Structures are given as C-alpha cells and as structure tokens.
Amino acid sequence: MVNVDKLSKAYGNRVCVWDVSFDVARGEILGFLGPNGAGKTTTMRMITGFIPPSAGTARVAGVDVTKDPLSVQSRIGYLCEAPPIYREMVVKSYLKFVAGLKRVPRAKQKVALERAIELCGLEHVQNRVIGNLSKGYRQRVGLAQAILPEPEVLILDEPTSGLDPLQIMEIRQRIRELSGEQTVILSTHILPEVTAICTRVVIINEGQIVAQDSIDGITAGGASDNVKVKVARDSDDLAQRIKALGGIQRMVRGEPGVYQLKLDREGEVRERLSGMLVESGAGLIELSPERETLEDVFRNLVTEEDTAA
Amino acid sequence: MSSILNLTRREIYSYFVSPIAYTVIIMFLLIVGLGFFFSVFLYSSLNDTAIAEGNQNIRTYVIQFMSFWVNLALMLALPALSMRVLSEERKNGTAELLMTSPITTTQLVLGKFLGTLAILALMLLLTLPLLITIDFWADPEWPALGAAYLGYFLFGAVILAIGLFASSLTENQIVALLMTYPMLLPLWLSELLLGRFSGWANQVVGALSLRNASLTMSLGVIESHAIVLACGLMFLFLFLCVQVIDSARWR
Numbered sequence: 001m002v003n004v005d006k007l008s009k010a011y012g013n014r015v016c017v018w019d020v021s022f023d024v025a026r027g028e029i030l031g032f033l034g035p036n037g038a039g040k041t042t043t044m045r046m047i048t049g050f051i052p053p054s055a056g057t058a059r060v061a062g063v064d065v066t067k068d069p070l071s072v073q074s075r076i077g078y079l080c081e082a083p084p085i086y087r088e089m090v091v092k093s094y095l096k097f098v099a100g101l102k103r104v105p106r107a108k109q110k111v112a113l114e115r116a117i118e119l120c121g122l123e124h125v126q127n128r129v130i131g132n133l134s135k136g137y138r139q140r141v142g143l144a145q146a147i148l149p150e151p152e153v154l155i156l157d158e159p160t161s162g163l164d165p166l167q168i169m170e171i172r173q174r175i176r177e178l179s180g181e182q183t184v185i186l187s188t189h190i191l192p193e194v195t196a197i198c199t200r201v202v203i204i205n206e207g208q209i210v211a212q213d214s215i216d217g218i219t220a221g222g223a224s225d226n227v228k229v230k231v232a233r234d235s236d237d238l239a240q241r242i243k244a245l246g247g248i249q250r251m252v253r254g255e256p257g258v259y260q261l262k263l264d265r266e267g268e269v270r271e272r273l274s275g276m277l278v279e280s281g282a283g284l285i286e287l288s289p290e291r292e293t294l295e296d297v298f299r300n301l302v303t304e305e306d307t308a309a
Numbered sequence: 310m311s312s313i314l315n316l317t318r319r320e321i322y323s324y325f326v327s328p329i330a331y332t333v334i335i336m337f338l339l340i341v342g343l344g345f346f347f348s349v350f351l352y353s354s355l356n357d358t359a360i361a362e363g364n365q366n367i368r369t370y371v372i373q374f375m376s377f378w379v380n381l382a383l384m385l386a387l388p389a390l391s392m393r394v395l396s397e398e399r400k401n402g403t404a405e406l407l408m409t410s411p412i413t414t415t416q417l418v419l420g421k422f423l424g425t426l427a428i429l430a431l432m433l434l435l436t437l438p439l440l441i442t443i444d445f446w447a448d449p450e451w452p453a454l455g456a457a458y459l460g461y462f463l464f465g466a467v468i469l470a471i472g473l474f475a476s477s478l479t480e481n482q483i484v485a486l487l488m489t490y491p492m493l494l495p496l497w498l499s500e501l502l503l504g505r506f507s508g509w510a511n512q513v514v515g516a517l518s519l520r521n522a523s524l525t526m527s528l529g530v531i532e533s534h535a536i537v538l539a540c541g542l543m544f545l546f547l548f549l550c551v552q553v554i555d556s557a558r559w560r
C-alpha cells in the first residue's frame with residue numbers, strides 16, 4: 001500500500017534522512033520507532049507530500065507523491081506532530097471544514113463527521129471552541145481530522161505524545177479499533193507503544209533504518225545477535241549451508257553476496273558461521289555485528305511507560 | 310471551485326470569531342465617517358459663488374473629497390486584515406494540514422483571497438448609509454457612485470493581494486504588516502514622480518499610479534486603464550504568493 005524507496009532528505013549539507021526503504025501492506029499497522037531527532041517526522045512529511053525528498057521516492061497505492069500529490073493526498077489522513085487545529089474554531093465546524101478540504105462528497109459528509117466524532121469520543125465537546133479544550137482533547141480532534149475522510153492510509157506522527165497515561169490508553173484503543181480497515185503508519189519514540197499497537201516495526205536512528213521486523217522479532221531481540229555478512233562469490237548453495245548451520249533465527253539475502261542474519265547468542269553460532277564461511281571458499285569480505293547500533297537505539301528510546309499519573 | 314469556497318468560508322468564519330475583523334471594520338468606518346462629515350461641513354461653509362465657479366454640487370464635492378479618506382482608510386485597515394492570512398497558518402502548523410490535502414496552491418491562495426475580498430465588500434457596504442444621507446440634499450447619481458465604489462473595491466483588492474503576498478513571506482504577522490506598506494506606497498506615491506522623467510519613463514510612472522487610477526474612478530468614470538492596472542497588480546501579487554508557497558521556504 002505504501003512503498004518507500006531509498007528516501008533521503010538533506011537540509012543544507014545536513015543529511016536528516018538517508019536511504020530509507022520500507023513497504024507497508026494493506027491493513028498493517030506499522031510502528032515507526034526511533035529516538036527524538038531520528039528523522040521520523042521528516043520521513044512522514046515526505047510521504048504525505050509536505051516536503052519534497054532530496055532523493056528516492058514514496059508511493060501510496062502505486063502513485064509517486066511527487067508526480068501526483070493530489071491523488072496521494074486524497075488517499076491519506078495525516079496527523080502531524082502538532083495537531084493542525086484552528087484554536088478559534090468550534091470542533092464541529094472545524095471537522096466540517098476538513099471534510100470539505102479532503103473532498104468528502106457532500107452527501108457523505110454528515111455520516112463521516114458523526115463517525116469521526118464518535119470514534120474519537122468527541123460527542124460532549126463537539127460544540128466547544130477547540131482552543132478551550134484540554135491537550136488530550138485537542139489531540140483527539142487532530143486524530144478525528146485524520147480519520148474523517150476514511151482514508152486508505154493513515155499517517156500519525158507521535159499521536160500520543162504529551163498526553164497523560166489514561167489519554168494514551170484511550171488514543172491507542174481508538175487506533176487499534178481502526179485496524180483491519182486502514183493501513184496505519186505511526187511514529188513513536190516509546191518502545192512499549194509499538195508492542196501495544198503495531199503489527200510490524202521499522203526502527204530508525206540518525207536518519208537511517210537500523211532494523212525492521214515483526215513485533216515478535218523485535219521483542220525477542222535481547223537473545224540474539226544481528227550480523228551482516230558479505231562474500232565475494234555468492235551462490236544458492238552457500239545460502240543453503242548458512243541456513244543449515246543451526247542457530248540462525250532469520251536470514252535475509254539483500255544484494256548478491258550480502259546477508260543479514262539474526263543469530264542465537266548461545267551456542268557460539270558466530271564462531272561456527274565464520275569458520276564455515278572461510279572454509280567454503282566463498283571469499284569472506286565482511287562479517288560485522290549490527291547489534292551495537294540497535295542497542296544504541298534502544299538505549300535512546302523510552303523503554304518504559306510513564307506510570308506517574 | 311467548492312474547494313476554494315470551503316477555504317473562503319473558513320477564512321470568513323475565523324475573522325468573525327476573533328476580534329480582528331470587528332476592530333478593522335470599526336476603524337475603517339470611523340475614518341470614512343470622519344472624512345464624510347468633514348467634507349459635508351466644508352461644503353456647507355462654501356459660499357454660493359464658489360460653488361457656482363467650481364461648478365460643484367454636493368455630490369461631486371463630497372464624493373471627491375471623501376475618496377481621499379476612503380483610500381486612506383483602506384490603506385490603513387486592509388493590511389491589518391491580510392497580514393495574518395498565511396503567516397498564521399504557518400505558525401500554527403495548520404499549513405501542514407492544508408498542504409497535505411488534495412488542493413492546489415492556487416486554490417489555497419484564491420480561497421483565502423476571496424475571504425478577504427468578502428470582508429472588503431462588507432466594509433464598503435457599511436459605508437452606504439452615509440451616501441443615503443446625501444440623498445436628502447442632492448441627487449446622489451447612483452451610477453457614478455457605483456463607478457466610485459468599483460474603484461474603491463479594486464483599490465482594496467490590490468492592497469489585499471499585496472498583503473497576502475507579504476503574509477506568505479513570513480511567519481510573523483507584524484513583519485507581514487510592515488512589509489505590506491513598502492510595496493504599496495510606491496504604487497500610491499508614484500504620481501509624485503510624474504513629470505520628473507521624460508518620454509516612456511514618465512508614461513510608465515503615470516500608468517503605474519494606483520492613486521491616479523483610483524481617483525479617476527471615484528469621479529464616476531469607469532476607466533479601462535484603471536481596471537487593467539488593478540487586475541494586473543492583483544494577478545502579479547497572487548502569482549508571486551503562489552510561487553512563494555510552492556518554494557522550499559514554506560516547508
């Protein structure tokens with residue numbers, strides 16, 4: 001549904017996003033996880049067409065956002081980091097305005113409006129001025145704005161930031177309720193948030209993707225090593241031999257000769273792997289641990305929920 | 310078109326739930342009202358020979374005199390309306406909503422421009438009661454007044470287009486306000502340079518004089534040059550505005 005291909009963004013000579021690629025399938029909830037300043041917002045802005053990428057492409061439903069932004073934008077709902085609200089407007093008038101802005105057909109506007117108000121729990125405040133609402137409610141208005149046109153793809157930038165734990169649980173519940181209908185990309189710097197809502201995760205640090213996996217793979221990360229292997233002479237036979245080695249949790253074959261492997265930490269797998277590779281005569285060029293970067297990322301992430309109410 | 314009108318509606322809505330529009334309109338009416346009563350007072354102090362010599366009835370006298378005040382009031386009031394139109398979107402982060410929605414930048418700018426034009430039209434409508442009072446003393450010659458008002462409207466629209474452009478240049482409303490005047494005043498004052506150049510330069514200065522154009526219209530003459538000048542300037546500044554928003558500065 002969403003294909004991000006080698007996306008990069010530089011401001012001046014500072015590279016903020018570098019060579020980011022991932023795909024999101026229909027109905028998936030993708031967690032876009034990374035510490036503050038990792039480049040999450042920048043990436044999402046490129047997907048939504050708010051800023052042009054320096055290189056690479058972002059496609060939604062096969063359409064390149066720089067080629068046909070209006071077509072992409074009519075398929076997405078986007079909640080940016082600071083909810084895009086007009087403080088002086090009444091909630092309902094604001095949502096009506098958004099319905100028009102997103103080209104929801106006039107006949108469907110009323111139903112769409114009621115659905116968004118109900119899903120985001122805004123019934124009691126729909127006639128109040130947005131600027132007078134609490135931060136949590138403003139965030140909900142932002143979420144209502146994003147889901148209102150019933151977009152095929154929902155892009156949420158840190159939808160729970162700045163909320164208290166109760167509000168966080170509520171917003172997460174609302175997002176979970178959407179799953180199945182919509183494809184969701186959600187950014188966060190809080191690890192447990194991803195495990196609570198998402199089906200898959202992409203981890204980004206300093207503008208680069210350091211890992212992408214299913215939720216189970218990431219949470220099991222503590223008991224494994226990630227290594228990158230590069231050989232001069234690749235063959236299918238070699239791939240078979242690596243697999244047969246035992247203790248390999250996962251193997252991804254990238255460009256020819258490059259393998260991303262996830263190894264058991266127990267059982268000296270790395271030692272056996274290097275031995276086998278040298279002895280196979282495939283011409284081992286590189287065997288480097290990727291564990292370091294991932295651990296660095298996790299150290300910078302908020303790994304525990306804020307329990308203080 | 311419905312996308313444009315949707316933006317226009319929101320623009321007008323925001324004006325009237327905040328004190329800006331009211332303040333600006335009241336300020337405008339005060340200045341115009343002051344000018345009106347001033348001119349009526351001056352006319353009543355003229356003696357009959359002066360009136361006969363100048364071939365003036367109360368309508369031409371008052372309207373001519375008042376035009377200066379209306380133009381002055383427009384120049385003071387309108388930049389205060391236009392200054393927030395785009396700068397505030399950027400400051401509040403709502404620009405991100407607008408620019409990730411399926412609308413083009415041209416639609417965005419036109420929608421906003423129409424919103425400010427609606428307020429301008431309302432402001433001018435509210436001055437009509439003054440004119441109706443002329444009806445007690447003399448024939449107001451409504452067609453001529455219509456031309457004068459068309460002139461005011463075009464003049465106001467040019468100011469708003471300049472103001473919108475200024476507003477696209479900065480996140481700060483006050484800076485936008487202060488940038489509007491230096492772009493507006495040369496067009497207003499270029500008349501002072503008339504006769505200082507020769508040949509084509511003089512013609513250019515004369516052609517660009519917004520004040521000349523506006524004052525001609527206020528005499529009840531619909532002049533094609535005035536209309537072309539106003540529409541040209543409007544187009545130019547709205548076009549520049551779209552270019553600024555589309556450029557990287559805005560993102």
Ligand SMILES: Nc1ncnc2c1ncn2[C@@H]1O[C@H](COP(=O)(O)OP(=O)(O)O)[C@@H](O)[C@H]1O
Nearest residue numbers: 011016034035036037038039040041042043560
């Ligand atoms: N408009 C900009 N100009 C210059 N640098 C920027 C701009 N926007 C973001 N950055 C930089 O890009 C990096 C990534 O930012 P961001 O995408 O907001 O990270 P995240 O959302 O993951 O916290 C940061 O170091 C930030 O300073």
Ligand SMILES: [Mg+2]
Nearest residue numbers: 040041042081
């Ligand atoms: Mg961010």
